[in-house]
Amino acid sequence: MKNGINKITFLIFFLTTSLAASAQNSGGESSNYFVITLVVVAALILITVILQVSDNLLRIEAKQIGVERKGVNYSIFPKANEIAREKLPRHTANHPVTVLKKGHNILLEGQIDDTTVHEAQVNTFAIQPKNFIGMSPIPKMVVEVGENVKAGDVLFFDKKRPEVKYVAPVSGEVIAVNRGEKRSIAEIVILKDKEISYRDLSSFDLEGSSREELVNYLLETGAWTVIRQRPYDVVADPQDTPKNIFISTFDTAPLAPDGNVVVAGRESAFQKGLDVLNKLTEGEIFLGIDAKDESPSKAFMEASGVTTRLFSGPHPAGNVGVQIHHTDPINAGDKVWVLGVQDVITLGAVFSEGRYNAERVVALTGGELNTAKYVRTYQGANIKDILADNITEDNTRIISGDVLSGKVKTTEGFLNFFDDQLTVIKEGNYHELFGWLLPIRPRPSVSNTFPNFLYPDLRFEADTNTHGEKRAFVVTGQYEKVLPMDIYVQHLMKSILMNDFERMEGLGIYELSEEDVALCEFVCTSKQPLQSILREGLDVMREQG
């Protein structure tokens, strides 16, 4: 490729110089002007060629003496990110940093200023089978309403995959099994005991046992359910050995919790979880760390048995999908596993504490809360309890997760299994006079038609108004601007809508999950539902095998 370009530059160079020579014969006023232009162009091309050749020689030299390393630039041309390199904290000095330029940080009101973690008084908890993608709508129940369970007792399993057991996050009485559409099981609600009692887990010898024994132990204890597989974002298949395991230690989504706060005090369990994961893969464990963080937790920086990767950039740099893409991308047929920080802690606690500890630090965020804060609770906490009297107004939307990829909840609902954030924002059900032309209130946008770029630190009071109606895809290139991956999102979406399997696979559907295209959906001028289109495509691909 490079060679070809050089040949062409040479060819053009010779052509233009010979043309310049012939043009000198013609003479006349206008041809003088022409000759000067040509000489300038020729000189430019000559310089470019010299630079290109020396650049190539330098690269070849680097390759021959074997110092080439990923993320290091041996070219004489600096990469764009080297010219405009941001000042990165000192801890990044010895690591190559993957600098991602594409993306956008949406700054919203309602961020957490105080990092103390408060205790939350939550009475009911629920496990929602729908949180696990691909599970049959009516899983096989093991417990009945009225029964008492301990934390870690099996509640149900999927008939398609009976070996994966789903367990209770807390101890108490099963007070309800709520049904959804077509009698599917929506929630299994547990009224928590005052003091949580844990199911006794037989101790496990991590060093001395085989991988198979470990897998069976994890399945039995319920800790397996925290491991998710990419592609598709489903609970991992016990039959598989993953190519690699990825853990992102930071979340760049709007108002997302800070990984350092979450891991504080649980460092040993986190490290234990990493050790367990190391037994499960023949590949590597990659820990994605925020390069912009001034002081990332030692649990992350000094974790053993893992490869740390530093990423710097706006959202979605913290998404594990983006980190996979820049580390060891998912090809057709590959399976990698991903976990959140708290998932790793739960996994580790099974070994270090000998119990299924579903403790979660949850960030309560959003402009409609009286105080945004961290609370300590367990998986699937009831939203009414966790919010207590924290909401200011009625006309609000409660979201389990962040504003981009979270799910709508009512106060009667429960936090989703994998979520460690609750966001409350205003509903946007109002008409706005000439809102599309002369917006009165500031609103988040990536478009320069709003003066937002003049106020890079302004936090917006966002609401759920769509700011326009749905249209066909018109504007091009806007998704690529906010997704730091080599993927043509709009074309992928069209191939999903057309049900073209080969193209979906070719254009990289395996590398994406809903959260990765969420920002694209936010910026979409045509207000297209990209996340649900992508999920449709992923479901089709999963069913096709």
Next chain:
Amino acid sequence: MGLLSFFKKIEPDKKKSPLLHTLYDGFFTFAFAPNSVTKGGVHIRDGMDLKRTMVHVVIAMQLCYLFGTYNIGHQHFVALGQYTGFVEAIHLKLAFGLIQMLPIFVVTHVVGLGIEFWYAAKKGHAIEEGFLVSGALIPLIMPPDIPLWILAISVAFAVWIGKEAFGGTGMNILNIALLARVFVFFAYPTTISGDEVWIAGLERNADDVFAASYGWFHTSFFDGIFSWFNLSTFGQTAQMAVVDGYSGATPLGIAAKAGWDGVLEQYSIGQMFWGTIPGSIGESCKPAILIGAAFLLVTGIASWRIMLSMLLGGLTMGLILNAWGANGFMEVPWLYQFYMGSFLFAMVFMATDPVTASSTNTGKWIYGFMIGFVGMIVRVLNPAYPEGWMLAILFMNVFAPLIDHYVLQANINRRLARAKVKSA
């Protein structure tokens, strides 16, 4: 919110009168951003929508409209040899331009929007914003003297066959505005090419000489106002014949026949830059277009890749033609090729249409470059018609999906190659 409740009160019934409801919905969503909230997927949406995108393109064109209106009048009086100064009798020029311009604008929108509304009602979807831009572009690329019935037919053709037949906004393959123009070009060539079509308000009189001819609006309405203020009136130039030897040819027309020296005999470089030359209504004033371009680039609405690569493409072919130098037109210095004709207008407003352009970033580079390259060939090497952007852009519109196909195929191959390296 008195206005809002008034709007709510007059809402027609959707079932009983779908057309009326579509119409109402169009105007209502024009006045008020809808109160719809996000459902599933993201919970907050960017403030940008298609209406806002489109209206910013229209805003970028406003200076072209202003100057275009002036220039219609200016060229008319230059042909008569009267008020040749830039600000001389500016009221007459603007009034004359307005009388010429308004019907073109109105006819374009009545026909175009009419078809859009009708289809929206028929298909039961909201009125889409695509015609906001197309409708604003079409008057600017027409000759000032275009007969309104031809304009109406061409707009109908473009919207009907070019857009609605393909499924509406966002689905069309060819640029709507250019399709309207190319229709006139092929169906009624004498109204859009040659030396006689660029000056409005001239008619052959009994002696077979072109002379100024005015209507009621000129001689009664505006003259009434102007004479009240003691200004010069249309009556003073009525029936006046054009100056001897005046041709009304555009710089390009001259360049095709007599080369760059021939052009310089009639027009100065300054005139060509500032736009006081005959031509299509909106394309002559280069500063107005450049300001529009800057606006579109700063707001990020138009693709800088297409603009830059089209400039490079035109420059490359310009250089090659200069080197070839077989005739006078080829010897026009490449820089001045940009001063003549509608290169800049096509680059800023036509080539950058996101629907018909290449949709991948790499594709945009190729697409833009090829327009510049091919357009210059068509302009210079074409024996009949000395301008090329309309045809080049339509030509590349057709090729844009092919370019995208190869860019995507390269992406797919990259992915396959990556998998192979890993498994090997």
